[in-house]
Amino acid sequence: xxxxxxxxxxxxxxxxxxxxxxxxxxxxxxxxxxxxxxxxxxxxxxxxxxxxxxxxxxxxxxxxxxxxxxxxxxxxxxxxxxxxxxxxxxxxxxxxxxxxxxxxxxxxxxxxxxxxxxxxxxxxxxxxxxxxxxxxxxxxxxxxxxxxxxxxxxxxxxxxxxxxxxxxxxxxxxxxxxxxxxxxxxxxxxxxxxxxxxxxxxxxxxxxxxxxxxxxxxxxxxxxxxxxxxxxxxxxxxxxxxxxxxxxxxxxxxxxxxxxxxxxxxxxxxxxxxxxxxxxxxxxxxxxxxxxxxxxxxxxxxxxxxxxxxxxxxxxxxxxxxxxxxxxxxxxxxxxxxxxxxxxxxxxxxx
Numbered sequence: 001x002x003x004x005x006x007x008x009x010x011x012x013x014x015x016x017x018x019x020x021x022x023x024x025x026x027x028x029x030x031x032x033x034x035x036x037x038x039x040x041x042x043x044x045x046x047x048x049x050x051x052x053x054x055x056x057x058x059x060x061x062x063x064x065x066x067x068x069x070x071x072x073x074x075x076x077x078x079x080x081x082x083x084x085x086x087x088x089x090x091x092x093x094x095x096x097x098x099x100x101x102x103x104x105x106x107x108x109x110x111x112x113x114x115x116x117x118x119x120x121x122x123x124x125x126x127x128x129x130x131x132x133x134x135x136x137x138x139x140x141x142x143x144x145x146x147x148x149x150x151x152x153x154x155x156x157x158x159x160x161x162x163x164x165x166x167x168x169x170x171x172x173x174x175x176x177x178x179x180x181x182x183x184x185x186x187x188x189x190x191x192x193x194x195x196x197x198x199x200x201x202x203x204x205x206x207x208x209x210x211x212x213x214x215x216x217x218x219x220x221x222x223x224x225x226x227x228x229x230x231x232x233x234x235x236x237x238x239x240x241x242x243x244x245x246x247x248x249x250x251x252x253x254x255x256x257x258x259x260x261x262x263x264x265x266x267x268x269x270x271x272x273x274x275x276x277x278x279x280x281x282x283x284x285x286x287x288x289x290x291x292x293x294x295x296x297x298x299x300x301x302x303x304x305x306x307x308x309x310x311x312x313x314x315x316x317x318x319x320x321x322x323x324x325x326x327x328x329x330x331x332x333x334x335x336x337x338x339x340x341x342x343x344x345x346x347x348x349x350x351x
Contacts, residue, residue, distance in 0.1 A: 019097035026090040033093030042096075046089045053081040061132050061157060064319055068349035071155075072322055075134075132157040135316060137173055137200065139327070143296035144202055145237055146250070146262055147171065147350060148318075151327020151342070154350060156316040166286060166311070168222070169259020170205045171318040171350050174288075179307030182279075195305045202318060203298050203306070204261065207287030214278040215300065218265055218293060220253070221278075228254045235264045241328040261351045266294040273300040284311045318350045 018037070026033030030050050034043035056078040060071045135158040139148040148154065148171075156173050166172065178195035180188035207213040212223050220227045229251040236245035248264040265271075271294040281287045285308035290296025297304035324345035 019094055022093040022097045023090050026093040027086060030085050030089035033089060034096060037096050039096060046085060050082055050085045053078045053085065057134065061134065068320055071320060072347045132160045139202065142239060143290035143292050145292045146235060146264060147291050148202065151325040152321050152345060153323040154321045155319045157319050158316040160317040161311065161314045166205055167257045167259065168205055168208060168255035169257055169261060171202065172205055173200055173202045173315040173318060174309050175313045175315065176201055176305055177307055177309055177313050178305045180302065180305065181307045182302035191303060191305065200315065201306065203288035203290055205286050206289045207281045209281055209283045209285060211281045211287065212278055213281060213287045215274060215276045218274040222256065230254065239328065241326060241330045259351065261291060263291045263293055276300050282308050285309060320350055321345050321348045
């Protein structure tokens with residue numbers, strides 16, 4: 001009696017293990033659970049569906065220059081499709097295993113199918129090696145206000161400058177070079193020893209290789225020609241969440257390349273970096289500035305470590321804001337710590 005009972009339980013236990021394995025591996029690669037159960041065509045359909053969803057994200061890169069407003073909806077739609085496909089594939093694997101026979105170990109054919117499905121899934125990601133790819137970043141400081149504010153999450157076209165020449169006015173993300181060209185050699189070495197090279201910065205390119213750059217009373221001169229400023233106005237911004245907004249001067253600055261963006265400056269006093277000595281940007285390097293001109297560690301600042309940014313330190317070009325919360329810290333103890341979503345900034349293209 002006990003022997004018969006053991007024999008009857010063995011297939012049931014094996015079938016349950018098959019169901020669990022088929023469901024779990026479906027979460028890693030949708031479609032491979034169906035292949036594990038011998039339903040190769042069904043598995044290929046699930047894998048193809050998720051590959052198409054990932055390709056939607058990749059192809060949105062090419063829409064961005066002409067139609068930036070369409071990028072975020074496409075990415076959100078593709079992300080929702082990926083989530084649905086993964087859950088659907090896992091449920092389908094569970095149901096197939098419940099009514100299907102335990103698969104035989106025809107391993108040469110099965111593992112060949114597994115390999116094909118894995119390669120198919122990761123083919124879109126491999127495109128990032130030969131084409132720009134989206135990468136997310138977060139703005140941690142107010143140095144790029146008003147273009148970027150603390151708590152903005154934005155997409156960057158990674159490896160964009162492997163295929164395009166940087167231009168004046170480009171909003172770029174780069175690794176901190178830890179260069180101190182405006183300091184004497186002894187002080188430069190001391191600062192460089194303490195510099196954190198893992199930090200990523202976001203600034204705007206003001207000078208290209210060979211350009212002669214200087215600031216006079218806050219105005220940027222490139223090759224002895226001042227960048228034009230239009231529509232001077234006012235702007236208010238609070239560094240801390242629970243303090244009164246401070247007034248700033250604002251203006252639309254235009255580069256010789258035609259890029260237009262808004263900068264802000266404080267109203268009080270004369271900031272130390274409003275007047276600089278003329279410098280010539282080295283070859284394969286770039287002079288960068290923050291849009292918040294009086295609150296930015298950039299190429300003007302001798303102790304910032306930014307210096308002249310080498311081209312191979314450029315990570316990519318900032319494209320659009322995909323999410324935004326109020327990332328400013330609080331002065332008061334009783335201020336709410338709950339994040340405030342800034343809906344009006346979501347989807348904003350970055351000039």
